[in-house]
Amino acid sequence: MHNITTINLNFTINSGQVFLWDKIEDAWCGINGNDLLVVREPFQIVSAQRQARHFFRSDDNLERILRQISKDSLVGMAVKQFSGLRLMRQDPFQCYISFICSSNSSIRNIRNMLKRLCVKFGDRVEFEDRQFFTFPQAYRLANATSRELLSCGLGFRARYVRDAARATDSGKIDFEYLRKADYRSALEILKTVLGIGNKIADCILLFSLDKLESFPIDRWTQRILQKYYPKIFDSVTGKSLTEKKYMYLHEKIVEHFGPYAGYSQQFLFKLERDLNKKNWL
């Protein structure tokens, strides 16, 4: 049960990384790009499940990472409390669009927007007599009309989504290039897309492009830093996070939490949201 290879799907899926997952009977079903993933608990990664291994980042040296981030005592506590919580390696395009949609919205609402995009622009797949819709290809969203996007409830994000899809479709944004690029360069490139600022860029980098030093700083993360680390992160006081402040904070964060700060963030985020009884999916 406390084997380090055992994944707790409930913790993992309900930690704000993904939006298109549903628990159906005893299985968790999720959309990842063009794939439908179906997993059941207790879930243990075995070598044969190549796709699942990749998705759940089983290539990470988890023992080393958890040891490293547990040097911080609060993170260490969260690692024990949420044993089995993992970072996922999502389809980059889906992750990119998902977090662009997350802007000034709630998890429930984000999920609704994305589901409607899948139904309207994705492909229908069947599994065990149930219907699912995969995530749209970039060209489908790039060619969508604003009326169609608005009908999915995107609101002011419709323009962002269409422009972002066009950037991918035209090759201006190349995820495999970004995956190989260093953290800072990749961040700057993502931020050239309308609707992507520091926070959303960090989410995309952490959840789909293997940048484990990313530490998205949002309302919750700010709150966590202020509440538990008032001395170290005393610069989080103001409401607005300016560009300079964000960069400075990120430096301090990596200095304190280490090169796997992204994993730390995931445990802390889960801890604080649960503590405040916030809903997930």
Next chain:
DNA sequence: TCATCACCTGGAGA
């Protein structure tokens, strides 16, 4: 460079 403010929408809380 920094602080304010508007922004679509729908769910939760009063």
Next chain:
DNA sequence: ATCTCCAGGTGAT
């Protein structure tokens, strides 16, 4: 029921 408020931010002034 009806209304207000706000939600994992960003872009424009």
